[in-house]
Amino acid sequence: MNDYTYPSIFFSYFLFFLFLAGGLFFFFRSLRHGYFGPAAEDVKYRMLEDDEEAPRAR
Amino acid sequence: MQEKQLTTGAVSPSGAAAVSPSAHADTTAKWFLISAIGYFFIVGIIAITIAAKFVWPELLGTVAPLSYGRLRPLHVNGMLFGWLLAADMGLTFYLVPRLCGVRIWSEKLGIATAALWNVIILGAVVSLLAGWNQGLEYAELPLALDIAVVAAWIMFGFNIFATIGTRRYAQMYVSLWYIMGTILWTAFVYLTGNFAVLAATGVNQANLNWMYVHNAVGLIFTPVGLALAYYFIPKSGNIPLFSHKLSMIGFWSLAFVYVWTGAHHMLHGPISQWLQTIAIVFSVMLLIPVWTVVYNFFATMKGQWQQLRENVPLKFLMSGVVFYLLTCFQGPMHSLRSVNAIVSKTDWIPGHAHMAVLGAFSFFAVAGCYYAIPRMFNRTLYSDALANWSYWLLMIGGLGFFVTLWLGGVWQGWQWNNPAIPFIDTVVALKPVWLVRFVSGILMFAGIVAFLYNVLATVTGAAGVEKPRAAAA
Numbered sequence: 040m041n042d043y044t045y046p047s048i049f050f051s052y053f054l055f056f057l058f059l060a061g062g063l064f065f066f067f068r069s070l071r072h073g074y075f076g077p078a079a080e081d082v083k084y085r086m087l088e089d090d091e092e093a094p095r096a097r
Numbered sequence: 098m099q100e101k102q103l104t105t106g107a108v109s110p111s112g113a114a115a116v117s118p119s120a121h122a123d124t125t126a127k128w129f130l131i132s133a134i135g136y137f138f139i140v141g142i143i144a145i146t147i148a149a150k151f152v153w154p155e156l157l158g159t160v161a162p163l164s165y166g167r168l169r170p171l172h173v174n175g176m177l178f179g180w181l182l183a184a185d186m187g188l189t190f191y192l193v194p195r196l197c198g199v200r201i202w203s204e205k206l207g208i209a210t211a212a213l214w215n216v217i218i219l220g221a222v223v224s225l226l227a228g229w230n231q232g233l234e235y236a237e238l239p240l241a242l243d244i245a246v247v248a249a250w251i252m253f254g255f256n257i258f259a260t261i262g263t264r265r266y267a268q269m270y271v272s273l274w275y276i277m278g279t280i281l282w283t284a285f286v287y288l289t290g291n292f293a294v295l296a297a298t299g300v301n302q303a304n305l306n307w308m309y310v311h312n313a314v315g316l317i318f319t320p321v322g323l324a325l326a327y328y329f330i331p332k333s334g335n336i337p338l339f340s341h342k343l344s345m346i347g348f349w350s351l352a353f354v355y356v357w358t359g360a361h362h363m364l365h366g367p368i369s370q371w372l373q374t375i376a377i378v379f380s381v382m383l384l385i386p387v388w389t390v391v392y393n394f395f396a397t398m399k400g401q402w403q404q405l406r407e408n409v410p411l412k413f414l415m416s417g418v419v420f421y422l423l424t425c426f427q428g429p430m431h432s433l434r435s436v437n438a439i440v441s442k443t444d445w446i447p448g449h450a451h452m453a454v455l456g457a458f459s460f461f462a463v464a465g466c467y468y469a470i471p472r473m474f475n476r477t478l479y480s481d482a483l484a485n486w487s488y489w490l491l492m493i494g495g496l497g498f499f500v501t502l503w504l505g506g507v508w509q510g511w512q513w514n515n516p517a518i519p520f521i522d523t524v525v526a527l528k529p530v531w532l533v534r535f536v537s538g539i540l541m542f543a544g545i546v547a548f549l550y551n552v553l554a555t556v557t558g559a560a561g562v563e564k565p566r567a568a569a570a
Contacts, residue, residue: 046296048293048297048301048305050293054285054288054289055356057285058281058282061281062349062353066352072267072268074268074341074342074345075342078268079342079345080342082266082268082341083331083337084337085266085270086196086270086331086332087331087335087337089195089198
């Protein structure tokens with residue numbers, strides 16, 4: 040019987056580092072795009088306007 | 098000031114034309130939500146059946162498909178993937194196009210995804226009842242169904258990313274970040290927990306399995322649940338979020354911290370001490386993202402708490418936030434070696450897990466359904482009173498369940514730590530706990546029935562349900 044423990048662990052490490060790299064990339068991109076800048080709060084007001092009014096229940 | 102911010106936020110990176118909210122067909126969301134609520138009811142029956150088996154072990158005799166060993170994985174997978182993840186996906190299909198100001202990229206692809214998801218769930222019912230089970234916690238589904246889950250997730254992820262890619266507004270609301278995170282993290286967590294794990298053996302397999310189990314909650318249900326809470330709390334109360342910046346800090350700290358915590362399920366087990374310590378340290382660090390989330394929601398509600406008297410979705414949402422805080426306080430605490438030595442493997446753990454999955458994330462999903470379904474079907478909710486009943490039944494039943502299992506778990510743990518007590522005595526001693534668990538389960542199931550009936554009566558336009566927009570037209 041072959042033991043694939045190490046290849047499977049390395050596969051998991053590979054996936055983990057893939058997502059770590061993606062996470063770091065998008066984190067720094069979000070800094071550049073102003074998510075922590077002076078206009079960072081605009082979006083929370085806009086989202087309140089994206090939906091229709093709900094009818095009231097009985 | 099609000100007007101200024103609204104207009105500065107409206108930047109179109111794709112040049113896509115904005116769509117009015119009523120332009121959303123929501124067909125995919127309807128498919129996902131109605132089937133999810135149906136599974137919530139069906140799997141609820143399984144739940145009270147296995148709770149009854151704790152009290153009356155002879156119940157249903159020796160019929161193999163109705164044995165505890167077959168029904169328990171069906172309950173777990175049915176609630177996680179049939180109800181909760183399907184409801185989360187349905188609500189994602191509802192909120193993503195609205196937050197992006199565009200229609201869903203492909204409604205046809207969405208419907209195909211919903212159809213495939215239903216095939217997977219029905220396949221899971223057949224295979225798990227037949228005993229085709231991989232024998233790994235949360236990863237019980239046979240390989241063929243695992244592959245179908247991956248296919249469905251790719252279809253879902255592609256549709257959502259394509260929709261976000263055509264968004265009208267450059268700046269993305271925090272819910273979109275959490276949803277994108279969920280899609281990517283689920284890919285990593287599911288592939289590791291259902292495929293890579295099969296190739297590992299022994300302790301390494303156990304370690305991978307627990308990494309998957311913990312991150313199924315932490316990197317799948319947590320981020321998508323928070324996406325819902327970040328959307329539906331401001332929408333239900335018509336209150337702007339306290340701080341979007343703080344919500345982003347929460348998102349990135351969750352992304353960094355969560356993945357390391359799985360090994361705390363194996364404390365005092367045959368894994369390296371350094372790995373156990375890393376898991377403990379990162380588990381305690383979870384308090385950072387959790388507190389950013391909870392503080393943000395509490396601060397959002399400042400001066401608005403009176404809304405909880407009348408507003409049922411908000412009632413579910415804020416109760417869910419409190420349960421989220423409690424469950425994420427418990428988690429780091431029972432990751433400590435000394436606490437873990439008492440509560441690990443006891444009834445404390447299902448008490449804790451149910452508070453996360455039912456008390457926090459299912460409450461968010463139920464609130465989302467109560468908010469979104471009347472809007473999608475352009476009808477009034479059938480009954481606010483019945484919705485209120487569903488809240489109190491789920492709340493009282495849930496609290497009875499959680500608290501009893503925590504107390505019973507500590508009791509059980511103390512007994513297990515005393516070698517003078519025979520194991521069978523520790524089993525018999527828990528019978529009163531399991532009786533309360535069963536009664537609490539009945540209350541929760543009654544809450545599910547009230548929720549199901551209210552939604553079906555709304556959708557089918559039962560007597561008393563109004564169609565205000567049609568009447569106005």
